[in-house]
Amino acid sequence: MLNPSSVWRSPAVVLRLALLFCLLALGAGAGAAPFVLRDDRGTEHRFDAPPRRIITLLPSLTESVAVLGGSPRLVGVDRYSNWPAELAALPRLGGLDDALIEAIVTLKPDVVLASTSARSIDRLEALGFKVLRLKSETHADVRRTLSVLAQLLGTPDEGERLWARLQREIAAAAQRVPPALKGQRVYFEIGGGPYAAGRSSFIGETLSALGMDNIVPADLGPFPKLNPEYVVRARPDLVMGVAREQAALVARPGWGSIPALAHKRLCAFDTPRYEMLIRPGPRMGEAAAAMADCLAALAPR
Amino acid sequence: MTPFSTPVPANTPAAPDPQAQARNRLAWALLALVPLFALAGLATGTRGLSLEAFWADLQGEQAGLILGQIRAPRTLGAALVGALLGLGGALAQGLFRNPLADPYLLGSAAGAGLAVVLVLAGAALAGTTLSLATVAWLERVGLVLAAFAGALAGVALTLALAQGAVHTLRLLLAGVVVAVLLGALSDLVTVASPDALRGKQAFMLGSTSFLGWQAVALLAAGSALLTVLALRSARALDALTLGEDSAASLGVALPRMRLLLVVLLAGATALAVAHAGLVAFVGLVAPHLVRRHAPGAHAWLLGASAAMGAALLLAADVVSRAVIAPQELPVGVVTAVIGGVYLFVLLRRRGLG
Amino acid sequence: MKPANRIDRTTGTAPLLQCQGLHVALGGQPVLHGVDLDLASGWTAIVGPNGAGKSTLLRALAGLQPVSQGEVRLGGDPLRLMPAAQRARRLAWLAQGGQTSGELNVRETVQLGRIAQRGLLGALDADDARAVAHAMHETGCTAWASRPLHALSGGERQRVLLARVLATEAPLLLLDEPTTHLDAPHQVALARLFSRLARGTTAQGARRAVVTVLHDLPIALHADRVVVMQAGRVLAEGTPAEASLHRALEQVFDHAVQVRPGPQRAQVSLAIDED
Numbered sequence A: 001m002l003n004p005s006s007v008w009r010s011p012a013v014v015l016r017l018a019l020l021f022c023l024l025a026l027g028a029g030a031g032a033a034p035f036v037l038r039d040d041r042g043t044e045h046r047f048d049a050p051p052r053r054i055i056t057l058l059p060s061l062t063e064s065v066a067v068l069g070g071s072p073r074l075v076g077v078d079r080y081s082n083w084p085a086e087l088a089a090l091p092r093l094g095g096l097d098d099a100l101i102e103a104i105v106t107l108k109p110d111v112v113l114a115s116t117s118a119r120s121i122d123r124l125e126a127l128g129f130k131v132l133r134l135k136s137e138t139h140a141d142v143r144r145t146l147s148v149l150a151q152l153l154g155t156p157d158e159g160e161r162l163w164a165r166l167q168r169e170i171a172a173a174a175q176r177v178p179p180a181l182k183g184q185r186v187y188f189e190i191g192g193g194p195y196a197a198g199r200s201s202f203i204g205e206t207l208s209a210l211g212m213d214n215i216v217p218a219d220l221g222p223f224p225k226l227n228p229e230y231v232v233r234a235r236p237d238l239v240m241g242v243a244r245e246q247a248a249l250v251a252r253p254g255w256g257s258i259p260a261l262a263h264k265r266l267c268a269f270d271t272p273r274y275e276m277l278i279r280p281g282p283r284m285g286e287a288a289a290a291m292a293d294c295l296a297a298l299a300p301r
Numbered sequence B: 001m002t003p004f005s006t007p008v009p010a011n012t013p014a015a016p017d018p019q020a021q022a023r024n025r026l027a028w029a030l031l032a033l034v035p036l037f038a039l040a041g042l043a044t045g046t047r048g049l050s051l052e053a054f055w056a057d058l059q060g061e062q063a064g065l066i067l068g069q070i071r072a073p074r075t076l077g078a079a080l081v082g083a084l085l086g087l088g089g090a091l092a093q094g095l096f097r098n099p100l101a102d103p104y105l106l107g108s109a110a111g112a113g114l115a116v117v118l119v120l121a122g123a124a125l126a127g128t129t130l131s132l133a134t135v136a137w138l139e140r141v142g143l144v145l146a147a148f149a150g151a152l153a154g155v156a157l158t159l160a161l162a163q164g165a166v167h168t169l170r171l172l173l174a175g176v177v178v179a180v181l182l183g184a185l186s187d188l189v190t191v192a193s194p195d196a197l198r199g200k201q202a203f204m205l206g207s208t209s210f211l212g213w214q215a216v217a218l219l220a221a222g223s224a225l226l227t228v229l230a231l232r233s234a235r236a237l238d239a240l241t242l243g244e245d246s247a248a249s250l251g252v253a254l255p256r257m258r259l260l261l262v263v264l265l266a267g268a269t270a271l272a273v274a275h276a277g278l279v280a281f282v283g284l285v286a287p288h289l290v291r292r293h294a295p296g297a298h299a300w301l302l303g304a305s306a307a308m309g310a311a312l313l314l315a316a317d318v319v320s321r322a323v324i325a326p327q328e329l330p331v332g333v334v335t336a337v338i339g340g341v342y343l344f345v346l347l348r349r350r351g352l353g
Numbered sequence C: 001m002k003p004a005n006r007i008d009r010t011t012g013t014a015p016l017l018q019c020q021g022l023h024v025a026l027g028g029q030p031v032l033h034g035v036d037l038d039l040a041s042g043w044t045a046i047v048g049p050n051g052a053g054k055s056t057l058l059r060a061l062a063g064l065q066p067v068s069q070g071e072v073r074l075g076g077d078p079l080r081l082m083p084a085a086q087r088a089r090r091l092a093w094l095a096q097g098g099q100t101s102g103e104l105n106v107r108e109t110v111q112l113g114r115i116a117q118r119g120l121l122g123a124l125d126a127d128d129a130r131a132v133a134h135a136m137h138e139t140g141c142t143a144w145a146s147r148p149l150h151a152l153s154g155g156e157r158q159r160v161l162l163a164r165v166l167a168t169e170a171p172l173l174l175l176d177e178p179t180t181h182l183d184a185p186h187q188v189a190l191a192r193l194f195s196r197l198a199r200g201t202t203a204q205g206a207r208r209a210v211v212t213v214l215h216d217l218p219i220a221l222h223a224d225r226v227v228v229m230q231a232g233r234v235l236a237e238g239t240p241a242e243a244s245l246h247r248a249l250e251q252v253f254d255h256a257v258q259v260r261p262g263p264q265r266a267q268v269s270l271a272i273d274e275d
Helices: A011-032 A059-073 A085-089 A101-106 A121-126 A139-152 A156-176 A202-209 A228-234 A243-249 A271-277 A284-297 B018-042 B051-059 B063-096 B108-126 B132-161 B168-192 B194-205 B213-232 B234-240 B244-249 B254-276 B282-293 B298-322 B331-349 C054-061 C084-090 C106-112 C126-138 C154-166 C184-199 C243-252
Strands: A035-038 A044-047 A054-056 A074-076 A111-114 A131-133 A185-188 A238-242 A266-269 C017-026 C029-039 C042-047 C069-074 C091-094 C172-176 C209-213 C225-230 C233-238 C257-260 C267-270
Touching: A035 A139, A054 A059, A059 A074, A059 A085, A059 A111, A059 A139, A059 A156, A101 A121, A111 A121, A121 A131, A139 A156, A139 A202, A156 A202, A156 A284, A185 A202, A185 A228, A202 A284, A228 B063, A238 A243, A238 A271, A238 A284, A243 A266, A243 A271, A266 A271, A266 A284, A271 A284, B018 B063, B018 B282, B018 B298, B051 B063, B063 B168, B063 B213, B063 B234, B063 B254, B063 B282, B063 B298, B108 B132, B108 B168, B108 B194, B108 B254, B132 B168, B132 B254, B168 B194, B168 B254, B194 B331, B213 B234, B213 B254, B213 B298, B234 B244, B234 B254, B234 B298, B234 C106, B244 B254, B244 C091, B282 B298, B282 B331, B298 B331, C017 C054, C029 C054, C029 C069, C029 C233, C042 C054, C042 C184, C054 C091, C054 C172, C054 C209, C084 C091, C091 C154, C106 C126, C106 C154, C126 C154, C154 C172, C154 C184, C184 C209, C225 C243, C233 C243, C243 C257
Parallel strands: A054 A074, A054 A111, A111 A131, A185 A238, A238 A266, C042 C209, C042 C225, C091 C172, C172 C209
Antiparallel strands: A035 A044, C017 C029, C017 C069, C225 C233, C257 C267
16 A cells, blocks of 8 residues: 555656656657758748647648647638538638738738649748648658648657558558459549549549559649540540539540440549549548449449 | 823723732632641641651541541631631721720620639539539530620620710720629639639630530531621721721711621620630731731631631640640640730831731 | 702802701810801812811711701701711712721722712622722822822822722712822812812713812812801801902911912912011
8 A cells, every 4th residue: 555655755656757757848848849841842941839820721731730630720721621610610811822911911820831833822921921832742742741740730740640541541442442443444534624633643643552543644744634535545444523524524525435434434523522532631541432432333344 | 280180091901919919828828728737636636746646547446536526626616716716806906996906805705704604603503403414514505605695795795884886995995894894703703613713714724625516516607607797897897997987978887887896796706715715816816917918908808817817726726735745735825825926026026007 | 048049159050068057066065156058069168277167067067977056958958867878979078187097908998989889788890990990090099009008108198088089979079188298289280170070071070069178278269169267157258259258368367368369369378477
């Protein structure tokens, strides 16, 4: 039976307590130590502490910050961010090309998260704000982004942990793809240009992880605007895209000859799920699952 | 000292007419270039402009599909859209007596843009209530109809604002006001609906990607009708070069004629824009080129501008398909580059008149 | 209202063009204050200082200017009620200043005059070709038939535009400052042309009434009748020999000119030397 007053005199306990105290101090100290982050434009940003007020101008970045536990620190998002629902009350600050500079400035963010290609953000940098530019075209980009964001939020391990979870989800989804469909060639359309998701895009990489092939090879880039003839010649086995446009594809000149369209081998995703599919963020695992569900539902030929 | 009284024999052969010679040269050139560019359009596919690939495609089993259903109507469609824009530009330049007028001046482009955006936004909303196939059909057919109706509505609004086609300057100013207003409305809608924004951007850049035989039939019928009507107004456009009062003194019913010209201009522009989006500069450069190198009366100018417009857009279409094959540039980007370079060269050489 | 069949003293014919109590306002400002005029065949010159309203009067007579009060009659028919096509066959108007746009050549420009007879859609036939050839011959443009209009000098272009008016074969010609840009020899030639047109001794034969607004007094005094305007009103009218007309001219031009009777016509000199 431990006498409370005697606990303090037990050297083992004192040692453990001291160790615990040191670890806690270190832990808190690690959070408080300044750190440098390099963004995808090569700019280095120095932070004295994890920022308390964050603005994101890209839906995938919003979602990543939210899933990494940074929701309480978000003070504003772009107009296209619509997940998770708890962020619905946050002020909307325009898009990437027409960001509401004044509104952003009024919110006094410690850091603004944007993509590498936003033009109007230069103004914010000129005004002295920290703008972290993050590219998100491939899986590698997403992994790096998650790592950077996790460091930004002061929980550097969360990035890798999340990534590992995504990998597991994708692998699980791959299990559900019917073997008969594996290796079939997919055409994933992103908007009526027609723009396609190529093999080197994050969508293409997910499809590859699911065991599917892509009619757009890696050397055409992640999101090429294709000559429609290309798709017809390639005769994809499966076509994926947003439901609203899928029904009209067969009416395009010459596209009626594509067997996938004639036989309705389509994955037509409704808008909320389509948005999830095209965002290179923490829901990529769910996206893979959605794709796998569709593939499983398509009866093999 | 009577300089006028030198008698001229009745049968003096006409002095050599350099302008007529220039017109002949241009006519032959266009007669050769348009089919040549059309052939190039047929020969441009996923491997760019390649006669070898074309020959292979011609003999391949998919010839009917690739060449017949995709490339042929697309090429023909590009030619017809270019012709309509060239005709519209010539009409605009004659009506406003300004060599830099283009067919989008009277609010047609802004009207078409707003209509397209409304249809896209509406389709996004309706996606939750109507069946998907219906929405898809509505979007496809609806976009063409919407752009056409929107262009006409934009011009009608301009006419209303200018209180009829009575004063040319007022027409121009009203066109500017309408373009700004409708553009602002369009921006408002795209703020509310990101789907509409995406579609609008594609529309603004212009594209011949999906022109099929149905579109070609519409374009051909429309072009034929508009060309006939436009040629009938050629002499009135000539009379306008004397000045509006002089034309009126010749018995030309100016308000009615102006209205007819505006309607023809609106029709040509609407038909072109509905099928290919807002293709830049063809309506400005085609008639301008004809004027500079082979000027003449409007009976010539209107037809030659149409042919020149066809040649220009055919060439731009080939470039847009060939340059980064199998990827494509939006054809409006190529025409903008061509137009920009042309105007730049023009400025460097001499005035823009 | 003067009776419509008032006989003209010089040429002995009924008035071709009449206006009565004409008031015209431009941009809210009254320009013509009640002009009464009877014009018969022959060559009539309208003169007056700048701002007297000469061009405005000519435009109103041509039916190109809305009239706030009063009426213009062409051969007894109210101009206001006449269809534009009919009016175009009966009178032709030449604008002041000769501004053109476009790239027509000389022959094509003169051919535009035939719209008055054939309309916008009528095909041109041999009669039209003849009228065009006559008009070009009378104004000395035949040699330039294929030259583009914008390649001509101001004076040459003026003659082509006059040819365009002649090609309409309208019996009444209203010409606003037709001698602008022309040098002396060509002004003389033009003055002779007007006389021939008025007498009907041109190759084409028909007698035409010519009304010219002129700044040039010596030429104006070769006309059959002179109308002197001042401040939107007709101050005086009469034949060039009348002394009352000479006094009116001197008065209207602030005595900057002196008009004296001469051997054939009146002589005009500018009073440049200061006393």
